[in-house]
Amino acid sequence: MPNDPLADWKQQQRAMWASFMPMAWFTLPVAAHLVRFADIRAGEAVLDVGTGTGVVALTAARAGARVTALDLTPELLVQARENAAIAGHEDVVWTEGDAEQLPYPDATFDVVLSQFGHMFAPRPAVVVAEMRRVLKPQGRIAFATWPPEHMVGRMFAFIGRHAPPLPEGAAPPPQWGHPATIAERLGGGFTPPFFARGAMAxxxxxxxxxxxxxxxxxxxxxxxxxxxxxxxxxLQHFRTEFEAMAADYFVDNHVHQDYLLTRAAAL
Known part of the structure; x- marks a missing residue:
């Protein structure tokens, strides 16, 4: 995006998420749920936005889809390519890029997916417009987000209270966990969304x-x-406050992290 006023902030985000690889392992069941929820079919052209280490992209490829995957952080894409080689899906196309400026032609994909990825793009209207642009007519969008009232949504709100404010024009990621907000953001470009829920343990x-x-x-x-x-x-006060919040979700040696799935079709 030429002269993007948030370019410097995005570069900070790009570097910030380089350490995410160990956490990605625990999102594997969510990826399977999302791919099944999206009804991915053999031969479909699928884009995974915010692919990280490629867990959704490779799950979709196993279902027979022709997959392209994009992420802002190159370190995560290195791991994604290694995962693809191990899984035997080296035909997945990996792209370093910005969810707010998808480097693909209009009407390229049958399905656009995102697992906890597009929600970190700062401007919801921009990222929705881009995902809609690259979808074919009647194409599907499906994504996983963190509801603000549950563990991860509360965690990001907690972090936000201790971090510098978001730049002007940027929306807090947990807003993507409100069904009403999602329906408003998808607006006239999509059919009314269908929702489902799950929990990552x-x-x-x-x-x-x-x-x-x-x-x-x-x-x-x-x-x-x-x-x-x-x-x-x-620092001790920060840690004590965080642990008190997390205690509500710790059961049987697991922290339960509820998520929301959304699916809609392009109009």
């Missing part, structure tokens, strides 16, 4: 283990911990 030996894992894999969490490292009392 992340194994943890204790809440401090869970918190430490997030500090090692979730870029925004890492930045806050690094910023507070010089003030141990504030």
């Amino acid at each position: 992340l194994p943890a030996l204790s809440i401090p283990h869970y918190r430490l894992f997030l500090e090692q894999t979730i870029g925004p969490m890492q930045k806050i911990v690094a910023k507070l490292a010089s003030t141990p009392e504030q």
